[in-house]
Amino acid sequence: MVMSQMRKYTKEFLVILVVAFIGTxxxxxxxxxxxxxxxxxxxxxxxxxxxxxxxxxxxxxxxTELRRQQGKEEEIPESEMSQMEAxxxxxxxxxxxxxxxxxxxxxxxxxxxVVATLKYFPPDMLRNNExx
Numbered sequence: 001m002v003m004s005q006m007r008k009y010t011k012e013f014l015v016i017l018v019v020a021f022i023g024t025x026x027x028x029x030x031x032x033x034x035x036x037x038x039x040x041x042x043x044x045x046x047x048x049x050x051x052x053x054x055x056x057x058x059x060x061x062x063x064t065e066l067r068r069q070q071g072k073e074e075e076i077p078e079s080e081m082s083q084m085e086a087x088x089x090x091x092x093x094x095x096x097x098x099x100x101x102x103x104x105x106x107x108x109x110x111x112x113x114v115v116a117t118l119k120y121f122p123p124d125m126l127r128n129n130e131x132x
Contacts, residue, residue, distance in 0.1 A: 046097065049100070051092055060084070060085060064076065067080075
């Protein structure tokens with residue numbers, strides 16, 4: 001008796017199971033309706049602006065490579081590496097806050113201001129380059 005009841009409803013049960021599985025794939029995995037899946041690439045958030053891990057680590061790699069070229073050292077000591085990480089994090093926060101404040105105040109540099117700054121106060125990169 002029980003087996004005949006199970007056989008009778010097997011088709012309906014399998015259809016419901018397949019629909020539920022497909023619904024899970026679409027709504028939860030694809031659209032993240034439940035919000036369970038989090039952005040793992042976000043390291044922090046400053047006033048609603050996210051600091052992405054890949055951007056942070058790319059900047060850290062660039063800074064580390066520059067430090068190695070300047071110091072001619074293969075390995076950077078752990079204490080210096082920690083200090084570089086902290087300084088990079090702080091500079092990223094300051095950059096975001098500065099950019100947000102500039103946007104909030106509506107500050108815009110004109111072309112003539114940019115040209116004058118480059119002409120009279122060139123950055124070290126331009127000053128040290130013989131081509132300029």
